[in-house]
Amino acid sequence: MTEQMYHIALASRPEGAPEPANFRHEPKALPTPGEGEVLVRVHYMSLDPYMRGRMDDAKSYAAPVPIGGTMEAGGVGEVIASNDPKFKPGDFAFGMFGWASHGCLPGKMLRRVDPAQAPLTTSLGVLGMPGFTGWYGLMQHGRPQRGETLVVAAATGPVGSMVGQVAKALGLRAVGIAGGAEKCAMAVDKFGFDACLDHRAYDSASDLRKALADQCPNGIDIYFENVGGRVLAAVLPLMNPHGRIPICGMIAWYNAGGLGSGAQVAEPSAPALWRNILVRFLSVNGFIISNHWNRFPDFLAEIAPKVAAGEIAYAEDVAEGLENAPAAFMSMLKGGNTGKQIVKLV
């Protein structure tokens, strides 16, 4: 009898926010590793906002997940069979195994993870793609300077918390935005933000802007963009001349009907966006971290020791069981998680 594994397939494309019916938890045959391939039993998988984009059939930097295909995700787990001499059973590795109990990939597409150096879960968050995204975007496109002011939303998330902590270490004022009083307290107490505003406490972009203005008396030099929408509308008029906006995501707009030119979003308007870039001499740079893995060793060399020393904090939110991944993902898109969203499979 063929051994089985489980995966979560994309059953249908969502219209707006994903629903349970868009996902299908099902068994499939456990693959046998081919030449150079490694079979891994996934212990933890990552849930990230970018996965919402892969569910749409829109041109992007990555192909959409096909209907019936396995939802995309990074995961970390134990090697159980290997045809690559660099990996042996019992080793641990990170790879894009998908929303799945097991993954079979060429060894050259895996990254070795040492569970003695740091908990396995950190390879999905603070020392993985999200942490790297925050560090790279801030350093490369944010061009932080001591004394400047930075704003980032989802401040307790794995990207925002990295951005804030790196900015603070470089001598910037860091103001976070998060959903709810609990997360705001965590941003200040755990991650060292100078202040954190609860976006749910403001009825309009205008009210949020006034509160931000109070917390950013010298204006905003860097807005690390991961949400779009009302936060962007609030931030724009406060940007200083020659400000920088690295864009790594726009979670507030991921469910906006495929984001074609007809998407209805009240604010900011496109002319207001463009005008602010012009009259404030802003530098706006979109980036996707998968183009920049060559810098990952630099990131690890700088940040891993700080995590080990407790100088960089992190928060994780762990759901249990592959079958619960869709619910955790849908909740995360609404801000229901606190810290890096992970699913524990073993």
Add this chain to the structure above:
Amino acid sequence: MTEQMYHIALASRPEGAPEPANFRHEPKALPTPGEGEVLVRVHYMSLDPYMRGRMDDAKSYAAPVPIGGTMEAGGVGEVIASNDPKFKPGDFAFGMFGWASHGCLPGKMLRRVDPAQAPLTTSLGVLGMPGFTGWYGLMQHGRPQRGETLVVAAATGPVGSMVGQVAKALGLRAVGIAGGAEKCAMAVDKFGFDACLDHRAYDSASDLRKALADQCPNGIDIYFENVGGRVLAAVLPLMNPHGRIPICGMIAWYNAGGLGSGAQVAEPSAPALWRNILVRFLSVNGFIISNHWNRFPDFLAEIAPKVAAGEIAYAEDVAEGLENAPAAFMSMLKGGNTGKQIVKLV
């Protein structure tokens, strides 16, 4: 009896497109130059799209023209009195004299112009602020590479024609957009664009995009932005990964009701704009040339000999008489000019 001059004052702020009643042509006393000041009789003044922005009472990189104040403009003319030893009567100089027959400014705010080197009018266009804007924006933020494809609108204007000619000289494919068949022919025949599309010939951004796609078989690497609106919507989906968008203006949106967040513009939407910047890894940079006059000597050193040698062409559209400046300006905002819009005063 006090000697008189004439100027055009901002009578009221426009709602949308400027109207004749927004301007007032009136006499005022001719100033007497103070210490270090120079009095100039303006021969030619410049009309530029940015002046529309100065008519609004919105926060920008420059203060708005006050009601009753002289409309802002650069001009070139003859020194008729001077308290600066660097200028003597009979010299010619460029300065921000406004929409006015005469101007009185500190000598250090003037730039000497030699009418033996090039016609006076070139100091307002091809060898002045607009030409410099095109050259600087392309070189600094466009980062052109041989073999790439560039798109610029207002292709026969003083900015667009400079951008196209510099791009061609660097080995890029240059595709222009202009209003009307005559301008399109001029873009190709006079300025050497590989192709030029008449935006009036397309009913929608989608149709314009298809025509652009035909002319840009390898996609678009640089979109030099000076119009916004439908052209931007057409260009965005054709941008190549790591494309660059220098923004020096957005004339299509200048009359959009002050461009606040409530401005109604059908396309592109803000989420579509932001999403394209993200998924195509675009670099978008707003700039205003007045921050970069330190580079003007480099520009002149490179471009003035090419203009003298006929290697860089230019077109001028000259209106006669200060009193006709408002009509020429209103026409220019609708694309009624062909080439750099100038007003001849003497």
